[in-house]
Amino acid sequence: MTLTTLAALVPLLPFLGAAAGLLLGRRAPGFVRPLAVLPTLAAFVLAALVAVRQGTGPATDAGTRLTPTGSVPIDLALHLDGFSVLIAVLVGLVATCVQIYSTGYLRDDPRYPSYAALVSLFTAAMLLVVYSGDLMVLLVGWEVMGICSYFLVGHYWETPQARSASIKAFLVTKLGDVPFLIGIFALAADAGTFRINGILTAAAGGQLHHPTLIALLLLGGVAGKSAQFPLHTWLPDAMAGPTPVSALIHAATMVAAGVYFIARLLPVFALSAAALAVLAAMAAVTMIGSALAALAQDDIKRVLAYSTIGQLGYMTGALAVGDRSAAVFHLLSHGAFKALLFLGAGVLIHAAGTNSLAAMSRMRDLRDRVPDAMWTFTVALAALAALPPFSGFFSKESVLRAAEHAAGGHQPHVPVAVGWTVLIAGLATALLTAAYATRLYLLAFRGSGGQAPEAHRQPVVMNAVLWVLAIPALALGVTVGALPKWFDGTPLTPTLTTSIVGLGLALVGVAVTSAAWRVTAARRAPLAVITDVEPEPGATEAVAIATHERTYGDIAAAPDPADPGRLLLGPLHRHAAHGFHLDAVYSALFVRPVLAAASLVRFLDREVVETYVQGAGATPRLLGAVVRRAQTGNVQTYLSALLAGAVVLAVLVATGA
Amino acid sequence: MTLAVGHPGFMSPSGVEIAFVLVGIATLGAALVTVTTRQLVHAALWLVVALGGLAIEYLLLTAEFIAWVQVLIYVGSVVVLLLFGLMLTRAPIGRSPDADSGNGWVALAVAVAAAATLVWVVVDAFRSTWIDLGGAAQGSTKVTGTVLFRHWVLPFEALSVLLLAALVGAIVLSKQGAPARRAASAKLGALSGLGALSKRKTGES
Amino acid sequence: MHLAYPAVLAVLLFCVGLYGVLARRNAILVLMSVELMLNAVNLNLVAFDVWLRDTLHAGQALTLFTITIAAAEIGIGLAIVLLVYRNRGTSDVDKLTDLADTGTLPDAGSASIAPPTDNPADTAAEQALRAREQTA
Numbered sequence: 001m002t003l004t005t006l007a008a009l010v011p012l013l014p015f016l017g018a019a020a021g022l023l024l025g026r027r028a029p030g031f032v033r034p035l036a037v038l039p040t041l042a043a044f045v046l047a048a049l050v051a052v053r054q055g056t057g058p059a060t061d062a063g064t065r066l067t068p069t070g071s072v073p074i075d076l077a078l079h080l081d082g083f084s085v086l087i088a089v090l091v092g093l094v095a096t097c098v099q100i101y102s103t104g105y106l107r108d109d110p111r112y113p114s115y116a117a118l119v120s121l122f123t124a125a126m127l128l129v130v131y132s133g134d135l136m137v138l139l140v141g142w143e144v145m146g147i148c149s150y151f152l153v154g155h156y157w158e159t160p161q162a163r164s165a166s167i168k169a170f171l172v173t174k175l176g177d178v179p180f181l182i183g184i185f186a187l188a189a190d191a192g193t194f195r196i197n198g199i200l201t202a203a204a205g206g207q208l209h210h211p212t213l214i215a216l217l218l219l220g221g222v223a224g225k226s227a228q229f230p231l232h233t234w235l236p237d238a239m240a241g242p243t244p245v246s247a248l249i250h251a252a253t254m255v256a257a258g259v260y261f262i263a264r265l266l267p268v269f270a271l272s273a274a275a276l277a278v279l280a281a282m283a284a285v286t287m288i289g290s291a292l293a294a295l296a297q298d299d300i301k302r303v304l305a306y307s308t309i310g311q312l313g314y315m316t317g318a319l320a321v322g323d324r325s326a327a328v329f330h331l332l333s334h335g336a337f338k339a340l341l342f343l344g345a346g347v348l349i350h351a352a353g354t355n356s357l358a359a360m361s362r363m364r365d366l367r368d369r370v371p372d373a374m375w376t377f378t379v380a381l382a383a384l385a386a387l388p389p390f391s392g393f394f395s396k397e398s399v400l401r402a403a404e405h406a407a408g409g410h411q412p413h414v415p416v417a418v419g420w421t422v423l424i425a426g427l428a429t430a431l432l433t434a435a436y437a438t439r440l441y442l443l444a445f446r447g448s449g450g451q452a453p454e455a456h457r458q459p460v461v462m463n464a465v466l467w468v469l470a471i472p473a474l475a476l477g478v479t480v481g482a483l484p485k486w487f488d489g490t491p492l493t494p495t496l497t498t499s500i501v502g503l504g505l506a507l508v509g510v511a512v513t514s515a516a517w518r519v520t521a522a523r524r525a526p527l528a529v530i531t532d533v534e535p536e537p538g539a540t541e542a543v544a545i546a547t548h549e550r551t552y553g554d555i556a557a558a559p560d561p562a563d564p565g566r567l568l569l570g571p572l573h574r575h576a577a578h579g580f581h582l583d584a585v586y587s588a589l590f591v592r593p594v595l596a597a598a599s600l601v602r603f604l605d606r607e608v609v610e611t612y613v614q615g616a617g618a619t620p621r622l623l624g625a626v627v628r629r630a631q632t633g634n635v636q637t638y639l640s641a642l643l644a645g646a647v648v649l650a651v652l653v654a655t656g657a
Numbered sequence: 658m659t660l661a662v663g664h665p666g667f668m669s670p671s672g673v674e675i676a677f678v679l680v681g682i683a684t685l686g687a688a689l690v691t692v693t694t695r696q697l698v699h700a701a702l703w704l705v706v707a708l709g710g711l712a713i714e715y716l717l718l719t720a721e722f723i724a725w726v727q728v729l730i731y732v733g734s735v736v737v738l739l740l741f742g743l744m745l746t747r748a749p750i751g752r753s754p755d756a757d758s759g760n761g762w763v764a765l766a767v768a769v770a771a772a773a774t775l776v777w778v779v780v781d782a783f784r785s786t787w788i789d790l791g792g793a794a795q796g797s798t799k800v801t802g803t804v805l806f807r808h809w810v811l812p813f814e815a816l817s818v819l820l821l822a823a824l825v826g827a828i829v830l831s832k833q834g835a836p837a838r839r840a841a842s843a844k845l846g847a848l849s850g851l852g853a854l855s856k857r858k859t860g861e862s
Numbered sequence: 863m864h865l866a867y868p869a870v871l872a873v874l875l876f877c878v879g880l881y882g883v884l885a886r887r888n889a890i891l892v893l894m895s896v897e898l899m900l901n902a903v904n905l906n907l908v909a910f911d912v913w914l915r916d917t918l919h920a921g922q923a924l925t926l927f928t929i930t931i932a933a934a935e936i937g938i939g940l941a942i943v944l945l946v947y948r949n950r951g952t953s954d955v956d957k958l959t960d961l962a963d964t965g966t967l968p969d970a971g972s973a974s975i976a977p978p979t980d981n982p983a984d985t986a987a988e989q990a991l992r993a994r995e996q997t998a
Binding site: 667671673674677678681684685688689691692697700701704707708711714715717718719720722723726727730731734735738739741742743745746748755756757758759760761763764765767768769771772775776779780783784786787788789790795796800801804805808809812813816819820823824826827828830831 | 935
């Protein structure tokens with residue numbers, strides 16, 4: 001098989017799996033699990049094969065035009081280079097892990113067939129985005145991902161949190177997609193093609209006349225999809241979905257799509273210093289704000305969600321300083337360790353029967369209950385905190401190195417201020433990331449107090465998957481020397497200065513948090529702990545999410561004086577827990593005016609339009625009541641009227657009137 | 658077909674005309690009484706007079722066969738049928754105060770208007786038309802028979818089929834229904850006047 | 863003879879019959895009035911036949927047919943009247959008003975469409991959640 005055929009099969013297999021799963025889901029329940037896992041696994045193997053065949057060679061392009069589509073043609077095009085094949089491998093790996101994990105996690109869920117099919121469809125869409133060489137085809141995958149995300153976040157639609165979270169995720173990402181679509185059209189209008197290669201050629205040739213406008217429009221969609229400030233608010237709420245969905249969509253793939261998109265079109269963005277500045281500011285605000293928010297969250301999954309936003313901020317920061325190799329490198333390592341973190345969190349929630357860190361910190365033996373999860377979770381947290389041997393250290397250092405490079409003015413097209421912004425924000429975030437990673441570890445695994453509830457046996461597949469994902473989280477750093485050959489060739493190895501500063505800051509974060517934890521541990525008071533352990537992990541989680549607000553008074557925070565984050569953040573804690581009230585701002589700025597307008601429309605419809613409609617109905621009714629009086633049922637009356645009419649007609653005819 | 662030119666005018670009527678007008682007045686009067694009398698049986702009897710008067714008019718128009726058929730069928734059978742109908746529906750003998758419906762004035766207006774219009778039209782059209790009654794009788798039995806069985810034999814036979822159909826239809830309609838239906842109609846007969854119930858009854862049957 | 867005499871007589875008889883049809887209450891009297899109208903037509907047919915000296919005597923033949931049909935009609939009509947009388951206990955024409963529009967039918971238009979509730983799924987989903995929590 002040619003490389004192109006192989007690559008085309010990669011998105012096609014999960015798509016066919018999804019279609020078959022949706023069709024057979026009800027009729028043949030025995031096929032659901034193989035149909036969910038096998039196509040995804042095959043896609044992963046094929047993606048790895050494609051990566052090996054493609055290797056470090058020149059980019060492969062193939063395209064076919066099904067039908068003429070007007071002035072700007074749309075091609076079914078593939079573009080394979082180091083970036084796309086490696087990301088496809090990551091997507092395939094995480095998707096396979098998630099599918100296998102879900103067979104255990106949602107083993108008793110009645111909606112598992114549709115869930116698995118949607119995950120497969122989502123995987124197919126993401127692979128399409130990764131491999132696509134045409135913006136329109138990319139957009140198809142992009143939007144399919146959006147709708148799959150909507151359905152999957154709303155998987156537990158019995159809970160109001162899941163319902164509102166899914167709608168919020170959909171609306172906010174769509175809000176970004178509108179300028180995104182316009183941006184694509186503007187780009188194609190300038191370049192005269194939707195093919196990415198053609199656009200890059202046009203950008204290099206200076207044919208793009210409105211680079212700033214296009215770049216800013218595209219940034220809207222990227223901010224929505226990749227959860228960057230100010231459109232990031234959907235991601236923490238999207239944690240109301242099942243944990244494997246969070247691992248797949250909100251850690252490794254969909255949120256990474258925005259970063260990948262900019263990486264593909266970086267030359268276009270590099271044309272506009274303003275766009276890069278906006279990107280850098282966005283990344284800086286996102287990084288620091290989300291890291292602070294992560295430090296204050298009580299729900300373990302929300303901590304991870306804010307952490308994801310922050311790590312995505314690193315990637316956009318790397319893109320802002322014009323180094324897509326570093327961005328994609330961090331995307332790869334982050335995808336692996338964050339998926340691991342989410343899947344491990346799913347195991348933890350099932351074992352503890354709650355998603356509240358405050359409740360977990362009051363369980364003495366949680367670490368003994370879930371040894372596999374504890375070890376792998378610790379590895380992933382170390383990677384997140386960027387401690388040296390782990391993959392996160394190398395990828396984050398590559399970002400900092402790129403920022404430092406730009407701050408020194410060595411990167412063409414990139415303003416120095418942009419470099420400094422990213423560098424300083426990145427270093428500050430390194431400190432904060434280490435702090436919240438440490439807090440997470442201490443609260444989850446160093447608890448004291450009562451026993452954890454008697455847990456049901458963890459499904460073996462869930463723990464096995466954790467170890468599979470632990471390998472890249474642990475060891476992806478060794479590839480740092482080889483990766484530049486796959487990418488643009490920019491070196492990714494850490495430089496001494498940034499390494500020392502970054503590592504130092506991370507260690508400071510770890511140390512300070514540990515100290516704070518020691519201080520606050522003394523204040524640990526009993527807390528209302530509600531734990532419900534269901535035999536099925538997914539059900540445990542759904543109930544935990546649904547009852548968190550009722551138990552602790554808030555969806556994000558818990559009244560826990562022993563929380564080191566509370567001590568570290570001080571008065572900032574209350575604001576950080578609520579994501580700096582951005583939701584309230586949106587509510588005041590957009591939601592309430594829209595609701596007011598809606599009630600105005602409702603009033604107009606009910607009172608004004610309805611009156612006319614009623615009037616239009618009432619007039620014929622009145623006329624009908626008049627006419628009805630003629631319908632006496634007396635034949636003689638009818639006949640009299642008929643003959644009188646005939647006489648009148650006869651007279652009229654006879655007189656010639 | 659002749660016009661009245663050279664014939665006597667309305668002011669100098671012939672004997673036939675005088676007879677026709679007199680009999681016509683009597684016929685019209687009988688018809689008027691028929692539609693206005695309050696005694697139902699009398700109405701039938703006055704109808705006999707009106708129909709008989711018409712038979713005389715046919716004779717005066719030299720249509721003798723029609724005249725005898727008129728007497729035989731109308732006076733002999735139709736009126737008898739009507740009388741039977743009156744009796745079977747237990748029409749009151751003697752004056753009934755409600756023989757006319759409330760539609761009387763409207764009916765009168767329509768009838769008078771129609772009469773005025775038609776008389777005006779007819780008089781306007783045939784003021785000077787003259788019927789020549791001389792020569793062989795136009796409607797003698799021989800002539801009518803010849804015409805009927807030479808030129809009109811197919812419609813004649815078709816009419817016999819129609820009569821048969823009417824016969825069968827009348828029998829089916831007036832036949833007493835199935836026992837259950839008879840019981841229901843007896844019950845309803847007791848509730849005479851509550852006509853609205855009939856709908857429910859047809860629903861049952 | 864002037865044609866106007868039989869023609870006018872026919873018109874007047876017809877209108878008298880018309881009055882009877884419109885004004886009489888008893889169905890059998892209505893039938894009698896119909897007979898008067900038919901006879902007026904017959905008179906016209908005969909008069910015009912004689913006037914035209916038609917060789918086929920279409921007028922007279924038609925008169926015969928009309929008389930025959932009138933006989934059939936009176937038979938059927940009486941049968942119907944008898945049936946109505948048997949079912950209703952009356953043969954009054956103005957009491958047979960079942961086809962009148964009394965306006966008492968169930969009024970679909972006035973019952974306005976119920977205002978939509980905000981989200982009918984809410985209750986069902988809440989119940990599902992509650993059930994899930996109880997089993998937990």
